[in-house]
Amino acid sequence: MGAAPASRDVTSYGMGLAAPLALFFLLFFVAPLLQLFWLSLHNDTAGLHWGLGQYLHFLTDPFSLGVLGSTLLLGAEVTAVCLVLGFPIAWLYQRVGPKLQTIIILIVLLPLLTSVVVRTFAWIVILGRQGIINAALQSLGIIDTPLKLLYTQFGVVIALAQVQMPLMTLPLITALGRIDSNLDDASCSLGAGSWRTFFRIVLPLSLPGVIAGCTLTYAAAITAFITQSLVGGGQMLFMPMYLYQQASTLQNWPFAAAISIIFLLAVLAVVSVFTTLGRLSRGHGGA
Amino acid sequence: MADAPSGRSLVVDAVTHRYPSGSLAVEDINLDIKGGEIIALLGPSGCGKTTLLRIIAGFIAQTQGRIIIGDDIVDMLPPNRRSVGIVFQNYALFPHLSISENVAYGLAARGIDKATRQREAQRLLDLVQLPAMAERLPRQLSGGQQQRVALARALAIKPSILLLDEPFAALDKNLRLDMQIEVKRLQRVSGITTLIVTHDQEEALSMADRVAVLSHGNLEQFGTPSDVYDRPQTLFVNTFVGSTNRMPGVVVSADRTAAKIRLDAGTEIIARPVGGALSEGGRVTVCIRPEHLQFVGDETGFAGVVGMSLPLGATVVHEVTTADGSGVKVSQARIGETRALENGAAVRLAPLAPSLANAFPATL
Ligand SMILES: Nc1ncnc2c1ncn2[C@@H]1O[C@H](COP(=O)(O)OP(=O)(O)O)[C@@H](O)[C@H]1O
Ligand SMILES: [Mg+2]
Numbered sequence A: 001m002g003a004a005p006a007s008r009d010v011t012s013y014g015m016g017l018a019a020p021l022a023l024f025f026l027l028f029f030v031a032p033l034l035q036l037f038w039l040s041l042h043n044d045t046a047g048l049h050w051g052l053g054q055y056l057h058f059l060t061d062p063f064s065l066g067v068l069g070s071t072l073l074l075g076a077e078v079t080a081v082c083l084v085l086g087f088p089i090a091w092l093y094q095r096v097g098p099k100l101q102t103i104i105i106l107i108v109l110l111p112l113l114t115s116v117v118v119r120t121f122a123w124i125v126i127l128g129r130q131g132i133i134n135a136a137l138q139s140l141g142i143i144d145t146p147l148k149l150l151y152t153q154f155g156v157v158i159a160l161a162q163v164q165m166p167l168m169t170l171p172l173i174t175a176l177g178r179i180d181s182n183l184d185d186a187s188c189s190l191g192a193g194s195w196r197t198f199f200r201i202v203l204p205l206s207l208p209g210v211i212a213g214c215t216l217t218y219a220a221a222i223t224a225f226i227t228q229s230l231v232g233g234g235q236m237l238f239m240p241m242y243l244y245q246q247a248s249t250l251q252n253w254p255f256a257a258a259i260s261i262i263f264l265l266a267v268l269a270v271v272s273v274f275t276t277l278g279r280l281s282r283g284h285g286g287a
Numbered sequence B: 001m002a003d004a005p006s007g008r009s010l011v012v013d014a015v016t017h018r019y020p021s022g023s024l025a026v027e028d029i030n031l032d033i034k035g036g037e038i039i040a041l042l043g044p045s046g047c048g049k050t051t052l053l054r055i056i057a058g059f060i061a062q063t064q065g066r067i068i069i070g071d072d073i074v075d076m077l078p079p080n081r082r083s084v085g086i087v088f089q090n091y092a093l094f095p096h097l098s099i100s101e102n103v104a105y106g107l108a109a110r111g112i113d114k115a116t117r118q119r120e121a122q123r124l125l126d127l128v129q130l131p132a133m134a135e136r137l138p139r140q141l142s143g144g145q146q147q148r149v150a151l152a153r154a155l156a157i158k159p160s161i162l163l164l165d166e167p168f169a170a171l172d173k174n175l176r177l178d179m180q181i182e183v184k185r186l187q188r189v190s191g192i193t194t195l196i197v198t199h200d201q202e203e204a205l206s207m208a209d210r211v212a213v214l215s216h217g218n219l220e221q222f223g224t225p226s227d228v229y230d231r232p233q234t235l236f237v238n239t240f241v242g243s244t245n246r247m248p249g250v251v252v253s254a255d256r257t258a259a260k261i262r263l264d265a266g267t268e269i270i271a272r273p274v275g276g277a278l279s280e281g282g283r284v285t286v287c288i289r290p291e292h293l294q295f296v297g298d299e300t301g302f303a304g305v306v307g308m309s310l311p312l313g314a315t316v317v318h319e320v321t322t323a324d325g326s327g328v329k330v331s332q333a334r335i336g337e338t339r340a341l342e343n344g345a346a347v348r349l350a351p352l353a354p355s356l357a358n359a360f361p362a363t364l
Helices: A003-040 A053-060 A062-093 A098-113 A116-127 A132-139 A153-178 A181-189 A194-222 A225-232 A239-249 A253-283 B049-057 B099-109 B114-127 B143-156 B173-190 B201-207 B225-230 B235-240
Strands: B010-018 B024-033 B038-042 B064-069 B084-087 B161-165 B193-198 B210-215 B218-223 B245-254 B259-263 B268-273 B283-288 B293-296 B302-312 B315-322 B327-333 B346-351 B357-361
Touching: A003 A253, A053 A062, A053 A253, A062 A098, A062 A153, A062 A194, A062 A239, A062 A253, A098 A153, A116 A132, A116 A153, A116 A225, A153 A194, A153 A225, A181 A194, A181 B084, A194 A253, A225 A239, A239 A253, B010 B049, B024 B049, B024 B210, B024 B218, B038 B049, B038 B201, B049 B084, B049 B161, B049 B193, B084 B143, B099 B114, B099 B143, B114 B143, B143 B173, B173 B193, B173 B201, B193 B201, B201 B225, B210 B225, B210 B235, B218 B225, B218 B235, B235 B283, B235 B357, B245 B327, B259 B283, B259 B357, B268 B283, B293 B327
Parallel strands: B038 B193, B038 B210, B084 B161, B161 B193, B268 B357
Antiparallel strands: B010 B024, B010 B064, B210 B218, B245 B259, B245 B283, B259 B268, B283 B357, B293 B346, B302 B315, B302 B346, B315 B327
16 A cells, blocks of 8 residues: 555656766767767758758768668678577576586676777787688698688678677577476477477577577677778778768768768667567567 | 377386486386376475476486386387376466467477367367467466466377376465366366376375375385375375374284384373384384374373364364373364363373274384
8 A cells, every 4th residue: 555655756766866867868978969960961061051961972872872781781690690609509508507507608708808909809810811710721731822811791790790799698598598497398298399399489488588689789790890990901891980981081070970870770770670570579479 | 089098007117316416316116007097196395206207207317217108118208209298387388379379289299280280279278168268378367277278288189198296286275176176077088197296195185096105205105095094104104194193102012913002191002013013112103193082081091181272163173282291183073062172171082993093113
């Protein structure tokens, strides 16, 4: 009976306590975003003429659209690699003893303990012409001339996948941990083999984790400026670098702002597709 | 397909299981269960019931012994090929599938076409008296309804053996009774060999054709409810199944069928020796159930002082302190207006009949 006034008290306290953070967000997140948008609505670098010219330019320029497309594709590739490699790790984690669990979680978290820059340079060492992979393959006599791994799409995807892996694995571990292990047993005792159990029970029930992991990995992969530029090198251009060139090198601030807004909308669109999928999968039985 | 599946026999042959952690969960269990029987696996928590159930289902490979279903040794078969239906304690319904998809799950795994599946699921839902729930999700059902669905799902695959792990533990008392009757009814119509795991002795006695009592991984006794209740073979069975008074004493004389015991409470009584011959002068524990003690008017029996009296509806239980300071409980049927016993009244007690007292060699 006394619960209602008590809970109202809690919310009114909560509002007051949230004010500093809300103010912080308003000042350092919403305001710059609005300024960015305002900037993108100018047709010239001096900022004298209003108009949608920057957007028109981007959307009619095959080169710009190509950069956007390859960035979104990169995100999809990295997400797919993380999902395919991360799911078995998370699945394994839920089926081994506590000692192995500690080791797995350590391996999963290890990338987060070193800086992205350091990890990226490590990948340059691994993938380079005289890198570990090429040296090993050559000394084994499998190849004669070094493979080109660095500065390729393959290299960027692999490096990004390693860097972003925890973002996929952690939500998956949580989601799989929530599944009652009796469900596996029930499915099996009803005559289902491991594959049917996996696709009909484990995968659908872990979808919230899959969606969360994919959203995080995707967003992180397409905005990973450092890894993209260092492992991708000069030949490959993705949105963050494109934006940086326009803003810093060419001083074309309105166009850079428009790129930002378009990129932001594209990311939001992809993320909302993920969330919608998630909501659909939870709402209905999945035939 | 419409005829009832005939239950197959189940033999648990010298099964021992030791978990990798080293704990010996079950030891040398032998059960010979006839087709169509309903068996209760009764024992306190941690005595190895679930372990034995999971061995039969194939989730655990026992360290020793064999499981034989019908004429087949099934030890090499994985759970999905043993044709064993299981109802889990928490029901383990698939939360993302509708009730009818849950029930039809095992049929889909067998590659049966959708129309047949749906028809069969509906037939089973009718059988468990949930005809209108097919399209709902498990979370939209009450505990008792979920239990019925779990039962329908397990029966859908027409299993050779039905296993239920503490199926009613989560239900409240009235619902539990309904479900016990329901399971027994379904078991009768389907004729399926059924094994119910429980720590509730009333449930075991009321539902099962035979009861297997387990303690610390060992099979203490396997017999009909009246065997287990009236002719317990071990002190553990006597105390765990039903309630009993344990009265220490010394053997005065004994043969195979009767023993004269001098109770510490101060009288000599005749008791049935259980678990081997009793040696004269040896210490024993005599078990007498509260309902097998009566107040006597003459100087026979042993003396005591009435403490608390608990009216439990159909019976009244009196707590009586005996001369050696131990307490015994006496249960009297309440017939009309039973004579009220004053707190502190001096009484004398004796067993209704010598065969109703069991004497076990005292263990330290
Ligand atoms: N996975 C396991 N690993 C090690 N020991 C276990 C495991 N499961 C159960 N045990 C032990 O085996 C014994 C029997 O357990 P269980 O079969 O679950 O008993 P019950 O179902 O009768 O309560 C207990 O002592 C328990 O601690
Ligand atoms: Mg158990």
